[in-house]
Amino acid sequence: MPSVEEFLVVGAMLFAMGLVGFLARRNLIIIFLSTEVMFQGVVLTAVAFSRMAGNLEGQLYALFLLVIAAVEASLALGIVVLLYRRKGTLDSEVWSMMKG
Amino acid sequence: MTEWVPYALYVVFAFAGLALYLLLPKRGAVHGVAGGVIALAALTGLVALLAFGLSDSPTLTFYALAVVAVGGTGRVITHTRPVYSALYFVMVVIAVAAMCLMMAAEFLAIALILIYAGAILVTYVFVIMLAQQEGAAPAYDRFSREPLLSVCAGLMTMAVVSGQAVKAVQQRQAVESAGLSGVGSARLAAGPGLFQDVEGPPPSPNPASTGAAEGAYPALPPPTHAEEVGGLLMARYVVALELGALLLLVAMAGAVAISRKRIPAEGPEQKPVEAGASGRRVVPF
Numbered sequence: 001m002p003s004v005e006e007f008l009v010v011g012a013m014l015f016a017m018g019l020v021g022f023l024a025r026r027n028l029i030i031i032f033l034s035t036e037v038m039f040q041g042v043v044l045t046a047v048a049f050s051r052m053a054g055n056l057e058g059q060l061y062a063l064f065l066l067v068i069a070a071v072e073a074s075l076a077l078g079i080v081v082l083l084y085r086r087k088g089t090l091d092s093e094v095w096s097m098m099k100g
Numbered sequence: 101m102t103e104w105v106p107y108a109l110y111v112v113f114a115f116a117g118l119a120l121y122l123l124l125p126k127r128g129a130v131h132g133v134a135g136g137v138i139a140l141a142a143l144t145g146l147v148a149l150l151a152f153g154l155s156d157s158p159t160l161t162f163y164a165l166a167v168v169a170v171g172g173t174g175r176v177i178t179h180t181r182p183v184y185s186a187l188y189f190v191m192v193v194i195a196v197a198a199m200c201l202m203m204a205a206e207f208l209a210i211a212l213i214l215i216y217a218g219a220i221l222v223t224y225v226f227v228i229m230l231a232q233q234e235g236a237a238p239a240y241d242r243f244s245r246e247p248l249l250s251v252c253a254g255l256m257t258m259a260v261v262s263g264q265a266v267k268a269v270q271q272r273q274a275v276e277s278a279g280l281s282g283v284g285s286a287r288l289a290a291g292p293g294l295f296q297d298v299e300g301p302p303p304s305p306n307p308a309s310t311g312a313a314e315g316a317y318p319a320l321p322p323p324t325h326a327e328e329v330g331g332l333l334m335a336r337y338v339v340a341l342e343l344g345a346l347l348l349l350v351a352m353a354g355a356v357a358i359s360r361k362r363i364p365a366e367g368p369e370q371k372p373v374e375a376g377a378s379g380r381r382v383v384p385f
Binding site: 001002003004005006007008009010012013014015016017018019020021023024025026027029030032033034036037040043044045047048050051052056059060062063064066067068069070071073074075077078079080081082084089090091092093 | 109113116120124146150154155156157158159162166169170173174176177182185186189192193196199200202203204205207208211212215216219220223224227228230231233238239240241243244245246247249250251253254255257258261262265266269270328329332333337340344347348351352354355358359361
């Protein structure tokens with residue numbers, strides 16, 4: 001049976017690689033997809049700690065996180081569609097009016 | 101034996117960061133082959149480190165799932181076509197769900213597959229279809245913003261989070277095995293996969309004590325995992341459950357409100373806005 005630390009390391013890698021995708025990519029959809037990848041890392045970490053503690057709290061936390069992720073994905077994709085309709089491109093660099 | 105593990109982790113993460121930097125789409129050449137080889141080396145190093153450094157009973161299933169999850173995530177963030185990123189993400193979701201199954205979180209695993217791979221990813225694929233550009237991959241897919249700095253940021257996050265998590269867990273287990281802390285030791289000593297919650301279902305009545313003459317009911321079977329999750333949701337987390345339902349309702353209304361807005365197309369060039377101008381006219385809805 002894999003130990004808790006192994007799950008934590010994999011969860012941290014998923015989270016950090018989602019962060020890299022969020023920072024590096026310019027496509028709006030890929031940016032939000034990287035956010036979902038970060039959610040997966042957090043789910044794995046929560047369930048690992050829940051198993052270490054011996055109760056179900058972490059799994060319920062991950063379940064509510066799933067609700068939040070679904071809500072965030074739907075609203076974010078709605079906004080992405082609106083942004084695409086306004087500019088005709090999915091590039092995030094065209095939205096740089098407030099850049100210093 | 102466990103002292104060198106975080107530092108070996110940092111070495112593995114350095115290789116992974118180098119592979120990510122080589123594989124990210126950017127100006128100049130994309131070193132696909134070199135990046136792929138270094139990524140394979142990093143994955144092998146990760147599996148070896150997990151098997152020999154952190155685990156007392158290495159499990160092949162877990163390493164296969166970890167390789168699939170981490171490799172799939174690498175492809176999600178480095179692929180130039182968004183549809184392939186979404187499909188690799190389905191692979192990542194299934195790997196994470198399988199890892200949750202390994203930790204006896206069956207309800208969460210099925211919920212992950214149903215909701216993430218079944219609903220959220222389908223929505224993503226639909227939006228990608230709506231916003232697709234014809235022809236070769238457009239410029240914003242082929243070039244990244246600051247690949248070096250973002251890989252460094254990700255590397256720092258990986259190193260800090262996993263290093264501290266590993267050290268904290270090992271410290272806690274060292275303290276508990278020395279018998280100095282009794283908080284979680286009773287639960288841990290009960291064995292893995294034993295979800296004894298404080299407000300679990302009451303123990304089934306013993307037929308011998310209640311008397312067979314009263315027509316005692318037969319003993320209930322122990323609750324299944326889904327029954328335990330449902331019991332907790334309805335008993336202790338009912339407020340959170342109702343708030344989650346309210347959130348879903350509000351999000352549905354919000355999505356309908358967002359999608360009804362009429363947007364005049366402006367084209368890819370930005371119009372210059374002079375200082376003091378009121379900006380573009382926004383059509384209210």
